[in-house]
């Protein structure tokens with residue numbers, strides 16, 4: 354493992370992220386506020402979102418290879434008119450799922466994870482509004498540790 358490891362490695366790789374998204378969407382389909390948005394969800398959706406998160410967090414470019422990268426992700430949100438209440442519920446359920454599957458709970462990892470989720474969900478709301486014109490082409494974002502890399506007592 355290179356130092357510092359990527360968020361992808363720290364999280365536990367594709368296997369851990371897939372456990373996360375499977376636990377998350379089990380909660381989503383039971384949730385009265387989110388269920389209508391995901392009524393026609395592809396059964397493979399949890400795996401696709403795990404691949405996206407892995408690519409963002411420094412893992413392999415698997416979402417780009419398999420799904421077509423940012424343009425495909427963007428198109429899935431256009432016109433959905435996601436509300437702030439739905440966004441906040443999405444965040445809450447994802448954090449519950451992170452605890453359920455025991456993603457690393459150290460402050461540094463969870464701060465970086467929450468930072469990306471806060472950013473990404475707010476973009477999803479903006480981009481999903483009627484009349485929004487987000488960029489159609491962009492790279493998959495890369496998210497790192499930010500100001501707090503893994504804590505070390507001695508260098």
Ligand code: HEM
Nearest residue numbers: 390393394395401405420426429439440443470473474477
């Ligand atoms: C960090 C935030 C988010 C990420 C990383 C994310 C990721 C994704 C990805 C990668 C897809 C496309 C999957 C594919 O390849 O088919 C997708 C689709 C979708 N997303 Fe998001 N999303 C985020 C936020 C949200 C929020 C806040 C909502 C609504 C509350 C939402 C609702 C949807 C819906 C309804 C679809 C289409 C699902 C289907 O019918 O198959 N997303 N999302």
